[in-house]
């Protein structure tokens with residue numbers, strides 16, 4: 173296809189504003205897919221994505237559109253994930269296209285993720301076409317929302333397209349706007365091959381599939397290509413496009429988006445953002461690279477049944493092959509045995525991986541408290557990245573500790589503003605900005621990531637009855653008065669319950685944890701002290717009193733079979749516990765104890 177007849181675009185929106193529905197409509201109205209193959213939310217392929225209604229991996233589709241000018245255009249849509257955890261995937265797919273449809277629900281208006289995503293599009297120099305969706309609903313107020321887009325985002329919304337993705341209104345207008353208002357890609361067919369590696373994933377039939385955007389030159393089957401970052405050379409096996417099913421074609425030219433396979437062994441051998449060129453007579457300078465997505469949240473995953481450790485290893489290795497942003501290493505915990513310390517892009521990413529292990533591999537998991545990466549500066553000048561509070565060095569050898577902070581943007585109706593400010597304050601937030609767009613307030617807070625990873629979303633949703641929207645960006649590290657808090661059960665430290673806390677909050681957190689554990693740990697034959705401590709100094713304490721009598725004493729030594737049964741029952745009950753010293757701690761205690769209410 174010649175460049176003038178190509179348009180590449182993405183759709184950006186806040187979750188639930190109708191991005192997937194609109195994408196389906198665009199595909200359907202151009203007969204890209206036969207009617208009988210059309211199922212809802214074509215682009216959201218994984219089960220979890222469908223159930224949760226979110227898009228995780230970016231997906232792509234190529235649409236042929238016969239425009240009103242009588243010409244046929246090739247439209248390449250790259251769908252991007254809407255959730256904050258996957259902001260990095262959004263930014264990289266944005267670099268592969270020239271324009272964006274900005275979908276805003278006309279009954280709701282601009283939300284936190286609308287802003288975050290549209291700023292990424294602006295950063296990528298996109299032409300942006302605003303689309304006001306859900307005009308079929310009585311609460312739709314296009315004039316107000318168009319004005320809000322101009323006020324808050326600062327782009328012209330006077331010719332925003334009015335659409336109902338659900339009932340199919342405005343779809344033709346949207347397709348025309350893509351052709352008329354978005355720029356055609358640029359590129360030189362006769363130049364050496366220069367292609368961007370946009371994404372890659374593992375396909376059970378094809379092996380590693382690489383999504384590419386051609387900048388210059390032509391990519392063909394049989395060609396020997398070179399990945400410029402790794403210098404690895406591969407012969408190209410297949411070249412194709414997504415309609416949205418993978419369809420082989422002869423070649424991909426400048427401006428085009430498609431896939432290749434090239435007997436690449438694992439997803440990790442492909443570096444997202446890398447430049448692909450030919451082995452011989454290739455380009456010298458690569459495209460400006462992406463910065464790799466780094467895991468920011470870590471937690472331990474342990475099998476409930478320790479006999480399933482090898483199955484868990486297998487599951488984690490398979491998932492990691494397909495997800496380069498997920499990291500893992502083996503971990504042993506005195507309390508939980510063998511498991512893995514895993515790194516994630518955020519909490520949703522963590523939940524998705526955990527769900528997939530439980531569901532697709534049928535392994536019950538214990539998840540330890542999520543932790544962020546702390547920078548530990550030692551007195552001897554060494555710097556350590558701490559992923560696991562259990563590994564914290566002796567405090568007397570530590571000079572200072574830095575923690576990661578985020579810039580959080582929260583949009584919320586007026587009446588809940590007070591609750592939101594209080595929540596952020598409680599989480600050690602520093603208010604940076606507070607503005608109004610109509611009756612909605614936009615607050616910007618500088619918050620420690622550590623205070624957000626555990627249950628911030630849940631709390632925010634509950635204090636605002638679901639009306640707030642939230643988005644964040646990593647901001648950098650800052651020194652604070654942080655300490656490791658240990659929990660001792662029967663005078664033995666339990667490593668899986670160690671957490672990093674701010675010194676000023678330590679007593680409150682410690683007390684809450686001891687109280688919770690007292691309820692979660694069953695009584696034993698002896699008295700059990702439960703303590704929270706900082707470097708040997710106890711800051712909170714509860715005592716679990718002893719059971720008064722030996723349970724078997726009830727049997728009066730008389731009935732031997734009854735006594736045996738009772739002991740067996742006790743033993744079976746113990747299986748769901750982990751023995752720690754002389755104390756049995758139930759599995760659920762490891763997570764429940766860390767929840768902050």
Ligand code: GDP
Pocket residue numbers: 185186187188189190191192193194225226254305306307308309335336337338339
């Ligand atoms: P996404 O999260 O942006 O991908 O949003 P979806 O496309 O999944 O849509 C979220 C919800 O809004 C779904 O229940 C859709 O059926 C509904 N929806 C999408 N577009 C429209 C529309 O134009 N009108 C109405 N009434 N509902 C819509």
Ligand code: MG
Pocket residue numbers: 191192193216225226227
């Ligand atoms: Mg969606």
